[in-house]
Amino acid sequence: MAVNIPGLVAIAVFYVAILTFGILIGRRKNKSGTADELFLANRSFGLVVACLTTAASMVGGGYVNGTAEVIGRDGLVWTIGPIGYNIGMAIGGIFIAPKVRAARYTTIVDPFQVKYGPKMGGVLFISEFFGDVFWEAAIFGALGTTLSIVLDINITASVVISACVAVIYTFFGGLYSVAYTDIVQLLLIAVGLVLAVPFAVTSPVVDMSKVTTSWLGQVHTEHIGLYIDTIFLCVCGGVPWQAWYQRILACKSPKLAQISTVVGAGIALVLAIPPGILGVAGAATDWNSTSYEGTLPLSFGEWTNILPMVLQFVCPAGISIVGIGAVSAAVMSSADSCVLASGTVFASNIYKNIFRPKASERELVWVLRGAIVVVGALGAIIALTVGTVYGLFILCGDLMFVVQFPQLICVLWVSFANSYGSLSGFIVAMLLRFTGGEPYLFIPPLIKYPYYDDKHGQMFPFKTMTMIISFIFIIGVSYLTDRLFKNGTISKKYDILQCFTEEAAQRTGESKENGEHIPCLTEPLNDGAVLSEKNTSI
Template identity: 55%
Template structure:
């Protein structure tokens, strides 16, 4: 194996640049005893910075590599993730983020714990935790495989180094470091991918006419239900990610939170175009005419390498090195977001709200930093040791859609939602999803929904069905138990979760969230947490 020395030098320079920018941006936070500074950058993100960091968070290595892979394998119609997830973020920006920012919350689990209790909120943290960890692992795997192809270096070393760089500047600088390094990383992504396309397209081995009739893709009639179910999962599952809300809630005002999110969505969708084109190039290349010496035609399971292969075998060395920076930037721009989001929720909503309500600000900061370190280590270990990361990540994305999406929605807009309904919806949605089986994890289906096929599995949109049942469980059980206790059919002493008392306390202490943008400045700072500057 011949090590790509220029590529190694380029990646070292890039990592040192990102590390320097991260430490510089977070220099004020290193000795800070203010949790708001580390969690939310003192809610001081303006329109430009917040738009760019939201975009960079979405554009991960899995986003870029996965888009190119699906385009090469199935065609454009099956490139669902960029458009589905970004539609979910757009809905979150308009419907959810503005309200959460106006209410001055720090994480999405604040309103959940306020409504259904700290312990139930802690239980609902696990789908988010698993989703974030396996998203991190999937990104690191995509990054490691890309660097191993382009640089001829061991993928494990690439994964460890990339994770260490992201953990170091996030550990010290919090959201300030993450936001500013995101800007650098986003610029590298744009430069690397856009620059590589003309060189790859002009390569003599590329002939787009080879896939003239195949690039659009095809949806078989028996997979229409699966196709729709996947889009719904991506849209609904894209709404409750703490990694996104960490940025939206750090904006100066609710309006900036909404508009910067929408701008970030546009940037992210536009950035799906370069990897889509790379997928077209990879599928239309005569690999026999290149220096590639692997199996031809490329097996479907090897198409995950299509983007680094295009950079390595179809571009000049200098362009390939710049492309390395794009892939690395995409990996770290999402990895740092994930570990910060997970650490923030654990330190505030689990450690402080459940185990140590009396914890000081300094103590919470150190719990946050330790959580960042632990999350980085766990995600790295998973990326190195587990072969079914993509399957686990998909399952966790399902759980975000089936469980957390209904819970967050009901907490914010169903006044009578309570712990009984929340627990019922959690158990119902989880049971239906798990009993439906998961082919990627070799989990056999116990419930065979309509149109089930022994070879293809579930063809019925059962994930959406499980999500709807979760909604029904939350709303139905909450309504019945609320009426039972409030109307005296059951004495309140049997309200073991204290839902009635909690709702009274919330009504006394929670500000009216229907205030207009114009009079937000008149609200107390302890309510809106520095909402306007």
């Protein structure tokens, strides 16, 4: 198959347009060039911008390609990712968003550093970082397979070019560039994929009667444990993400942050329907009647290409090109979110709070930009290494579920939680998770839980078990050390993590930002003044 010249030109125009728009909007909005502008857009987001950019942060290449992959191969019942992640985001929006926005934090790692100190908060950045990198890899992997199939260009070149475009405009414009390009990209996703649906399902090579019942899928008895694990992973693993907390922390008020997150999750869930239909159409296609020249039937790993295959071999050429634009837009809308999220946490919580407390604004800006480049590069490398888009889509929430979720709940609502409990919970969660193995990263299991299968791996819901055990350790060790140190059973001179010093008491009692009181998150919040902030801007 020759290179698709019209499609290649269309994608080149799209990339140049997005890159130019992202840089221009960043230069226009970032008037002072401060770190706060790049991090949080001066907390200026109104309802429309907040809703759309929140939805776009979820609807990435992994989201659309992964949804098509799993519903076409395994059926609706296994399409847990888009449903679970959006439920998790909505839950976080209802209960957590107004709380952290009222406290005027910069990142979701801030409450950990306020309560546990800078270094322990830095340790908990590890799971956030890997979650963002795997999410980034899923995004770039989706675009790489799409462009390589539809345009017949090298997958490595497509991934690298896409990563460069997303990194460059985020590098210069920060959250302003990310948010406003998100709005344009979200509209392209909606138009491109919705437009492809009728052409796909009415194509003469597609017989939807072949999948009348099979598209629903089924859960076999031996897979129940795995199914439960995946549900909890997606719902709870969708709660702690910095990428969308960055948007709610940029909202004008706590109430607006709450509303925009729930609405954004709803928009994202609706946008999972078109790729889902295209995935079902792919399962109903007679591929021998198309110009597809690959092996049949599709192997497990080849199903990751089902969306671009439908666009290329089932839809008309013009629709195919529009569909590529939609997937490309999906990639950019989430890729920029990931690199900015990890870059912000590194610059603010690691570099400034731990290594360089007196760092200047200019220094922080350049540290952020350097981190953006590194995260973008790592995501591209992993995308070219790991085969399945949906696997990466699930894997990115893995550490967020087993490690970060119990940590976040405890730091927000368990008043006696301390660094001893947090560190023990972190170590236990990481140990149990990785000794269980990970086929997508080629890590063999050291522990084989009940119902282990040589072909499919762990069938026992060990990730949910790991998360629960981590909860128990955080709460149990925190309570025990709190009692022992405060009762004098153990002398405070042995408080090596400095949880019970005067400095720790002051840190958890209150902090200040520009002279304003920031309440401790384990205390009731008085949101009156903050809730009354104007939110008339879009």
